[in-house]
Amino acid sequence: MDTNNLADRVVRNGWFKSSVTEMGHDMHTAPENIAKLLGNPITGRAGKRIEPLAPTKQVSANAKSLSVVHGLGSFPIHTDGAHRLQPPRFVVLVCTSPGTSPVPTTLIRFRDLQISESERERLEVAPFLVRNGRRSFYSTICSPSRTFIRFDAGCMMPQGAESEASASLIAHRADEIGFTLVHWRTGDVLVLDNWNVLHGRGLGAAEASNDRKLLRVSVL
Template sequence: MANIDIAASKPEQLLGQIAERGWSSHCFSGPDLGSIVRELGRIGDCLGTRVAGRAGSLEEVIQPRTTGGAHPRSLSSRYGLGALPFHTELSHRTRPCRYLLLGCIDPGSPAAATMLLDWRNLRFSPHELDLLEAAPILVRTGRRSFYSTILAPGGVFFRYDPACLEAFDDRGRSALRLVEARIDGAASEAEAHHWSQGDILIIDNWRVLHGRSPSDHGSGRRLARILIDA
């Protein structure tokens, strides 16, 4: 856990911590859902502008769902209570959110960890980075589907979500296979955040992919979530 006082910290302190490894974790002693959501909002408002999640809300409470109970185009609709693969939040939008803020209301029993993996540690060669920045892929998002690349121009952000990215030519297939292989090879190096009630996690969504270890139906795991653009 980070040892700074999150309630008294300034935005530059938080950004400095996030810049070190792409994410920052803290303990918050708020007693209930409302206080955790308010604290996430306070932090998020210091970092940028809130953006709505898939359901259209600026504040969300998320929990593991079965395939039948999940949004049709979400990762949970494909993987259910199994492990959720590493991905970039809001990959289905032209510009993914910059920061992902999570606060633990209940870790659940058994608890499921959030897995964190910095894409810069996937050891892409210069040639491979060129492929990721140039190979077109289709981002499936219903009637608003669009073409993009895995790596934004100049390496500004990394877009990856196996639930909505689709290759339509050989270059795109090569790019997606490359990312899948590197993630599989680096999975053992990922960091696991094991939740306790009141934990707060701030993730640089342009840099760090996140996933979830397997969960059980009715485990009680609940996280508050706020998404921030900057």
């Protein structure tokens, strides 16, 4: 497979789906090697470049993760790394096990939300407190001074009615339009344009099993 223009393909469509064998890798080398085709891999919150992701019950979840709120249930759509001043440009996900109770990853391009000009103006001014410990800061969902979308109800606290309305607009519009679903198989690879695509986990009340495992590498 020609991977020379992988970043262009991801940006053009919003994501790229393949498998480790189609991309010429094995399960262990794929996450970081694919990430290096896209840019500079970075470490996650635990200080690891390759981060294992598995559904976790609320009582066992990291206090800063979405699992502490949603447990084994569905994750709302979000930007990975929204707590950073600049979220990762790309996210590489490799499935090592879909789990005994598989749930899909949900995807939606921001451009497909059909945001009007007046709605965009609201998203550019309604403030949120982005919680990141001592490095917390204020931000908006969109901004004319940057090219990425910042959206994550897990770390972005609305600062007033306009902010609450902005967050509701994104969530409700996505539900109305519908999601693209990625149903995982062992060895699947998914590369996301994290600046322009929101993603989540599962639909409705479906719960994931804790033997579902993805490997994630974030790329600047």
